[in-house]
Amino acid sequence: MLTISNVNKTFNEGTVNEKIALRNINLHLAPGDFVTVIGSNGAGKSTLMNAISGGYIPDTGTIKIAEQMVTKWNEHNRASLIGRVFQDPMAGTAPNMTIEENLAIAYSRGKKRRLGLGVTSKKRALFQERLRMLDQGLENRLKTKVGFLSGGQRQALSLLMATFTNPKILLLDEHTAALDPKRAALIVDLTLKVVNENKLTTLMVTHNMEQALNMGNRLLMLHDGSIILDIPQEKKSQMTTNDLLRAFEEARGGEKLTEDRYILA
Amino acid sequence: MNFAIVSAIEQGLLFAIMVLGVYLTFRILDFPDLTVDGSFALGGAIAATLIIDGMNPFLATLIAMAGGAIAGTFTGLLTTKGKINGLLAGILVMISLYSINLRIMGKKSNLPLLREETLYSKTQALSIPDITFGGITWLTGEAIIFLVMVLLIKFLIDWFLHTDLGLDIRATGDNSRMIRSFGANTDTTTIIGLALSNALVAVSGAFIAQYQGFADVGMGIGMIVVGLASVIIGEVLFGAKSIMRVTLAVVLGSVVYRLVIAFALQAGLEATDMKLITAFLVILALVLPNIMKRALKMGKTVKGG
Ligand SMILES: Nc1ncnc2c1ncn2[C@@H]1O[C@H](COP(=O)(O)OP(=O)(O)O)[C@@H](O)[C@H]1O
Numbered sequence: 001m002l003t004i005s006n007v008n009k010t011f012n013e014g015t016v017n018e019k020i021a022l023r024n025i026n027l028h029l030a031p032g033d034f035v036t037v038i039g040s041n042g043a044g045k046s047t048l049m050n051a052i053s054g055g056y057i058p059d060t061g062t063i064k065i066a067e068q069m070v071t072k073w074n075e076h077n078r079a080s081l082i083g084r085v086f087q088d089p090m091a092g093t094a095p096n097m098t099i100e101e102n103l104a105i106a107y108s109r110g111k112k113r114r115l116g117l118g119v120t121s122k123k124r125a126l127f128q129e130r131l132r133m134l135d136q137g138l139e140n141r142l143k144t145k146v147g148f149l150s151g152g153q154r155q156a157l158s159l160l161m162a163t164f165t166n167p168k169i170l171l172l173d174e175h176t177a178a179l180d181p182k183r184a185a186l187i188v189d190l191t192l193k194v195v196n197e198n199k200l201t202t203l204m205v206t207h208n209m210e211q212a213l214n215m216g217n218r219l220l221m222l223h224d225g226s227i228i229l230d231i232p233q234e235k236k237s238q239m240t241t242n243d244l245l246r247a248f249e250e251a252r253g254g255e256k257l258t259e260d261r262y263i264l265a
Numbered sequence: 266m267n268f269a270i271v272s273a274i275e276q277g278l279l280f281a282i283m284v285l286g287v288y289l290t291f292r293i294l295d296f297p298d299l300t301v302d303g304s305f306a307l308g309g310a311i312a313a314t315l316i317i318d319g320m321n322p323f324l325a326t327l328i329a330m331a332g333g334a335i336a337g338t339f340t341g342l343l344t345t346k347g348k349i350n351g352l353l354a355g356i357l358v359m360i361s362l363y364s365i366n367l368r369i370m371g372k373k374s375n376l377p378l379l380r381e382e383t384l385y386s387k388t389q390a391l392s393i394p395d396i397t398f399g400g401i402t403w404l405t406g407e408a409i410i411f412l413v414m415v416l417l418i419k420f421l422i423d424w425f426l427h428t429d430l431g432l433d434i435r436a437t438g439d440n441s442r443m444i445r446s447f448g449a450n451t452d453t454t455t456i457i458g459l460a461l462s463n464a465l466v467a468v469s470g471a472f473i474a475q476y477q478g479f480a481d482v483g484m485g486i487g488m489i490v491v492g493l494a495s496v497i498i499g500e501v502l503f504g505a506k507s508i509m510r511v512t513l514a515v516v517l518g519s520v521v522y523r524l525v526i527a528f529a530l531q532a533g534l535e536a537t538d539m540k541l542i543t544a545f546l547v548i549l550a551l552v553l554p555n556i557m558k559r560a561l562k563m564g565k566t567v568k569g570g
């Protein structure tokens with residue numbers, strides 16, 4: 001479903017601020033794969049997501065999604081294939097537009113937008129049905145501006161919008177990191193539900209090791225622009241967070257993962 | 266006095282089309298577009314020149330509208346494809362238009378339309394009765410036609426902003442990263458928004474030229490500030506809850522603005538002071554909410570502490 005070959009990305013090449021963000025990344029995801037991604041701050045996780053979504057064009061290498069070579073596609077062209085949820089709950093929705101208008105935008109992903117009405121009564125019924133799944137009572141607030149919702153509600157809506165049209169690839173970039181534990185747990189549950197129901201091929205960055213081990217069928221660890229660990233389901237299901245830390249040390253030849261923000265428990 | 270009010274209402278309605286255009290860029294696209302000063306005069310210049318050449322005034326006004334759309338497209342291209350800062354892109358097109366408008370007007374800075382058949386003279390020829398009440402004329406027959414036309418444009422904009430394309434344009438101003446992740450080309454939506462806005466501005470300029478009986482190369486100077494003042498006055502007085510509400514509010518804001526100016530003139534201020542007063546109104550409207558917020562906060566900390 002997703003094939004990344006020999007992707008490199010360097011920021012500010014040739015200046016004192018030069019930063020190699022991705023080093024020769026090779027990655028293949030089969031349809032329905034749910035891959036969790038961990039790695040310290042600055043490891044290149046977000047850059048990898050942006051390379052896939054078209055936010056950054058890689059310096060070298062190719063990206064293939066659903067048998068289409070998309071390396072040279074713009075971000076908005078790739079959007080027909082990719083659903084995305086960002087870390088910032090404010091990033092995935094338009095605050096001054098209503099819930100139903102936001103959903104109408106999600107609904108028209110991959111379609112030509114012309115002069116048909118964005119929200120029709122037929123679409124409205126569909127929106128209500130899908131909103132009910134979030135269990136937030138949003139199905140009765142279609143005409144509320146999204147800016148009035150809480151961070152958790154906005155992130156739930158972002159997730160619904162990102163997956164509304166079953167994209168070929170779902171990219172989640174620390175999408176629970178900005179939420180309090182209770183709301184984060186709710187979004188995790190929703191994520192599992194949506195991904196499993198629709199068998200979405202998913203790449204999920206998280207800073208929560210337990211999440212990384214418990215969710216999905218494969219785990220990647222990024223460090224300094226490289227994939228240093230690629231753990232398959234059989235191994236992953238046996239591992240504890242301590243095993244994961246040890247695996248990191250081994251892969252790094254003794255270097256310890258010193259990162260306060262990692263949630264181990 | 267009554268005459269001043271009546272003509273303020275007429276003017277307010279014609280300028281309201283320009284204000285709707287400014288609303289589209291300033292509020293919907295979140296793009297302060299200075300092209301407006303140039304495209305307003307462009308509309309007047311094109312319409313006046315073509316009418317003097319003997320063209321049907323309706324057609325001349327339509328061509329003026331197309332001219333405005335092209336001007337807006339240029340600003341859009343400069344800022345999206347050329348990556349020029351939005352304010353600067355607008356200024357560059359505005360300044361270019363000053364030369365272009367003079368060329369269109371055959372190097373004359375003023376084109377009188379005195380004996381020409383214009384949309385205004387056609388409107389007058391309809392002789393629609395004035396609305397008088399209590400011995401005072403409130404709306405002239407012409408103003409009724411203007412009102413119907415402006416409301417028609419308002420409803421068209423309302424409709425457009427609720428289509429799929431309209432939602433994309435609104436989201437471009439609201440959260441451009443989000444709308445790109447759903448497949449909209451924000452360069453295209455920005456250009457469409459700017460083209461539409463300046464088309465409206467040019468139509469307004471064409472109407473004003475026909476209404477006042479001349480086009481002048483300087484007729485657009487300060488127009489963006491008038492537009493902003495009207496948008497802000499409208500929103501403050503009449504609310505901005507929904508698109509339909511706010512488009513009506515800015516139309517009314519345009520009329521209120523003209524009434525304020527009429528009263529200021531009545532009170533003895535010079536016509537040449539009006540730009541200063543307008544700028545002052547905008548500054549006040551932009552600064553007051555911040556001051557009020559700070560005052561509220563201070564009040565709270567004083568009580569709390
Ligand atoms: N637009 C950019 N310009 C310059 N450097 C960048 C840019 N984006 C990311 N980087 C750098 O690339 C490295 C990887 O960043 P990122 O992918 O955001 O890390 P992560 O998401 O794993 O924390 C970091 O060192 C970061 O500073």
Ligand SMILES: [Mg+2]
Pocket residue numbers: 045046047
């Ligand atoms: Mg990141």
